[in-house]
Amino acid sequence: MEELVGMQFQENNQDIDMETEWQSELRRLEYCFNIIERNIAKYSEELRQISDETKELYDNYRSNNPELHNDLSVGLDIKSQLERILNKSILARKKPYFGRIDYKEKEDGTNFSLYLGKNGVRENSTQSIVVDWRAPVSSVYYESEIGESSYTTPFGETIEIDLELKRTYEISQSELVDFYDSDVVTNDEFLTKYLSKNKEVVLGEIIATIQKEQNEIIRDTPFHSVIVQGVAGSGKTTVAMHRISYILYNYKDKFRPDEFYIIGSNKMLLNYITGVLPNLDVYNINQMTLEEFFMLLLDRDMDIKKGKYNLSNSFMKLDHEEDEKAFKDLKNFKGSMEFFKAIKEYVKLYELDTVETESVIYNNEIIYSKDEIIYFLTFFQDLPLQEKIDLLNKRLTYKITSINEEEMTRKEVIMAEVKKFKNYFGNRSKKINLMEVYLGFLEHFAQHSAWYSEKGIIVPPKDSIHILLQELSHKNIDIYDLGMLTYIKKRLKKTRDFEFISHIIVDEAQDFGVIIFAIMKELFKNCTYTIMGDVSQNINYHTGMNDWETLKQEVFLPEKDKFYVLAKSYRNTVEISEYASKVLKKCSFRTYEIEPIIRHGKEVTVYQAKQEENLVSEAVRIIQNIKKNGYDTIAVICRTVDETLKVQSLLDPYLTTRHYDEDIETMTFTNGVMVLPIHMTKGLEFDAVVIWNPDEISYQARDEDAKLLYVAITRALHELYIVYQGSLTRLLC
Numbered sequence: 001m002e003e004l005v006g007m008q009f010q011e012n013n014q015d016i017d018m019e020t021e022w023q024s025e026l027r028r029l030e031y032c033f034n035i036i037e038r039n040i041a042k043y044s045e046e047l048r049q050i051s052d053e054t055k056e057l058y059d060n061y062r063s064n065n066p067e068l069h070n071d072l073s074v075g076l077d078i079k080s081q082l083e084r085i086l087n088k089s090i091l092a093r094k095k096p097y098f099g100r101i102d103y104k105e106k107e108d109g110t111n112f113s114l115y116l117g118k119n120g121v122r123e124n125s126t127q128s129i130v131v132d133w134r135a136p137v138s139s140v141y142y143e144s145e146i147g148e149s150s151y152t153t154p155f156g157e158t159i160e161i162d163l164e165l166k167r168t169y170e171i172s173q174s175e176l177v178d179f180y181d182s183d184v185v186t187n188d189e190f191l192t193k194y195l196s197k198n199k200e201v202v203l204g205e206i207i208a209t210i211q212k213e214q215n216e217i218i219r220d221t222p223f224h225s226v227i228v229q230g231v232a233g234s235g236k237t238t239v240a241m242h243r244i245s246y247i248l249y250n251y252k253d254k255f256r257p258d259e260f261y262i263i264g265s266n267k268m269l270l271n272y273i274t275g276v277l278p279n280l281d282v283y284n285i286n287q288m289t290l291e292e293f294f295m296l297l298l299d300r301d302m303d304i305k306k307g308k309y310n311l312s313n314s315f316m317k318l319d320h321e322e323d324e325k326a327f328k329d330l331k332n333f334k335g336s337m338e339f340f341k342a343i344k345e346y347v348k349l350y351e352l353d354t355v356e357t358e359s360v361i362y363n364n365e366i367i368y369s370k371d372e373i374i375y376f377l378t379f380f381q382d383l384p385l386q387e388k389i390d391l392l393n394k395r396l397t398y399k400i401t402s403i404n405e406e407e408m409t410r411k412e413v414i415m416a417e418v419k420k421f422k423n424y425f426g427n428r429s430k431k432i433n434l435m436e437v438y439l440g441f442l443e444h445f446a447q448h449s450a451w452y453s454e455k456g457i458i459v460p461p462k463d464s465i466h467i468l469l470q471e472l473s474h475k476n477i478d479i480y481d482l483g484m485l486t487y488i489k490k491r492l493k494k495t496r497d498f499e500f501i502s503h504i505i506v507d508e509a510q511d512f513g514v515i516i517f518a519i520m521k522e523l524f525k526n527c528t529y530t531i532m533g534d535v536s537q538n539i540n541y542h543t544g545m546n547d548w549e550t551l552k553q554e555v556f557l558p559e560k561d562k563f564y565v566l567a568k569s570y571r572n573t574v575e576i577s578e579y580a581s582k583v584l585k586k587c588s589f590r591t592y593e594i595e596p597i598i599r600h601g602k603e604v605t606v607y608q609a610k611q612e613e614n615l616v617s618e619a620v621r622i623i624q625n626i627k628k629n630g631y632d633t634i635a636v637i638c639r640t641v642d643e644t645l646k647v648q649s650l651l652d653p654y655l656t657t658r659h660y661d662e663d664i665e666t667m668t669f670t671n672g673v674m675v676l677p678i679h680m681t682k683g684l685e686f687d688a689v690v691i692w693n694p695d696e697i698s699y700q701a702r703d704e705d706a707k708l709l710y711v712a713i714t715r716a717l718h719e720l721y722i723v724y725q726g727s728l729t730r731l732l733c
């Protein structure tokens with residue numbers, strides 16, 4: 001157990017005047033720098049040594065010494081660990097800590113004065129002079145007020161304390177700039193100062209200003225799942241990234257980073273959000289889109305590229321043409337639990353059809369009865385079909401062997417008998433074509449909808465399944481089809497592909513239908529989840545989630561898993577938040593109120609142009625002003641991809657913009673002006689946003705359009721502009 005030592009604790013804090021206190025803090029900082037410098041020298045030397053050793057190992061390995069492979073990989077591992085430690089120490093030299101807590105432990109009266117930093121700093125192998133923000137005790141800094149309090153260790157032990165001081169430091173480039181005590185400066189004042197800064201091109205870490213309600217989520221146990229509804233800008237993504245860091249730090253023995261999967265809707269968002277992870281000391285996490293995730297699981301059993309399937313990106317289909325009703329019905333069905341319940345029923349049927357369930361007669365006697373076989377199939381329901389077949393074959397051959405042994409049959413005869421029956425229930429590796437099974441299911445569903453209704457499944461109008469079959473015959477598939485195929489694989493095939501995942505983090509979860517989570521829960525039995533979303537931002541209105549109820553009640557376990565609500569927005573100014581709230585008030589769905597952190601900015605500016613050319617000149621003027629004001633990240637947000645391409649060409653003669661790349665997989669978030677369709681701005685934020693032409697046609701007064709507009713508005717940190725022509729959408733009036 002590491003010993004926590006801090007500055008010599010002062011019993012009589014009140015009596016020390018500010019000057020002495022300031023001097024004492026300077027001395028403490030100096031002391032800390034000395035230790036850090038000493039550590040840097042030590043780690044540099046160790047790194048030099050290990051680099052030499054691995055270089056030598058590598059040379060030997062190359063000159064035909066392959067048995068050195070293991071030593072070499074251990075050496076390289078140590079080297080990269082040392083590089084990280086050294087790097088952390090070098091960073092700590094600029095700002096070793098951000099906070100301090102002084103407290104007395106109730107049980108034995110011991111006093112502590114602890115400094116908290118992004119990374120722990122050790123004086124020697126047993127003593128820390130700066131405590132890592134993720135350590136259990138650091139929770140006091142985020143959660144407790146001065147006075148009686150407690151903190152809990154990851155393993156449930158509660159430590160009662162008396163908190164006497166909570167202090168926050170401003171240290172810049174190794175200089176102490178200021179410090180504030182929590183009974184003097186409010187949390188909000190400190191936060192506002194922090195929030196008024198400009199945006200960086202990756203999501204930032206917030207360890208110095210994590211709020212109480214965020215801290216609770218970050219530090220919740222990874223042994224159950226966590227679902228978070230948070231208004232736009234409430235820090236869901238940020239909290240998720242800090243939670244990963246916390247779990248990997250505190251539960252090293254139980255969780256490995258390569259067993260963590262972050263699922264997001266596109267590559268630009270993923271790169272943006274995971275950019276913060278090295279800064280939070282997290283490496284080797286998997287990050288991918290849901291499409292990629294399912295394809296990874298399907299692996300060679302269903303090669304989308306080889307099969308020449310067109311994988312439609314559900315996020316790209318956001319033009320505002322009216323979908324036909326049948327398409328809407330299909331979308332609603334594909335995202336719902338009903339679709340999942342239906343495939344489950346079909347798989348059961350498929351198993352009974354595939355496995356020979358008639359009684360097995362041997363030497364005129366029933367040796368395996370129909371009832372027994374059906375009982376076996378039901379009892380081992382969760383096992384994949386292939387495994388059940390293997391087990392049934394094994395049991396049958398065992399019975400045949402026993403009967404023959406009782407009759408003292410010769411060994412060779414027994415073997416010949418066993419051979420006859422060894423594949424009685426099916427081959428060891430039965431070839432299963434996943435797409436064929438899926439199509440079989442859809443056809444069965446279309447033809448026998450009454451059978452499914454009898455099982456309590458709400459069946460969609462017939463047309464929708466026909467459309468789906470047609471789409472598949474044209475080789476068009478989407479994430480819901482991939483999800484179904486993955487489920488079929490898990491149920492029918494014997495595979496180890498599903499055993500390597502322990503925690504899944506889903507950002508912008510509301511954009512996926514609840515069925516996706518139901519499928520994942522079936523695929524990975526021992527996995528837990530961190531699910532972040534905001535139902536007001538569901539941009540896939542028909543497939544995505546417009547409330548959390550089904551997910552909470554039917555997919556997760558209300559008595560075990562946790563549901564949190566984050567109501568405060570840290571991103572937007574009060575003016576922008578209020579503007580966004582106005583849109584939500586026009587909707588019929590349940591909304592979650594936004595509570596902005598009190599940070600005022602410019603009023604939202606709405607500009608009506610007479611003609612398109614005025615729209616362009618006004619947008620150019622606005623953007624130039626924004627730049628003059630010193631803001632670096634600016635977005636012009638359009639309704640569709642087509643509009644984005646058009647606006648880009650309209651602005652091009654006057655401004656340098658970062659071009660929208662139709663291959664969204666290769667786009668990255670950058671400084672400067674980006675022209676983007678709404679769906680690509682999900683999860684991102686910009687210093688200033690210009691919403692392009694939100695007129696009556698582009699955004700009708702209906703819930704799905706309100707959600708899109710809400711997303712666009714809430715991307716802006718400091719300034720928001722609306723430029724339009726014709727009649728402004730009623731959602732903004």
Ligand SMILES: Nc1ncnc2c1ncn2[C@@H]1O[C@H](COP(=O)(O)OP(=O)(O)OP(=O)(O)O)[C@@H](O)[C@H]1O
Nearest residue numbers: 206209210211232233234235236237238570571683
């Ligand atoms: N406690 C905090 N202290 C300082 N900044 C914070 C805090 N919490 C969140 N932020 C900032 O607020 C902004 C929004 O955070 P984030 O993107 O994680 O929110 P979100 O809920 O995922 O938003 P959205 O739903 O719109 O994608 C970020 O700039 C983040 O750094």
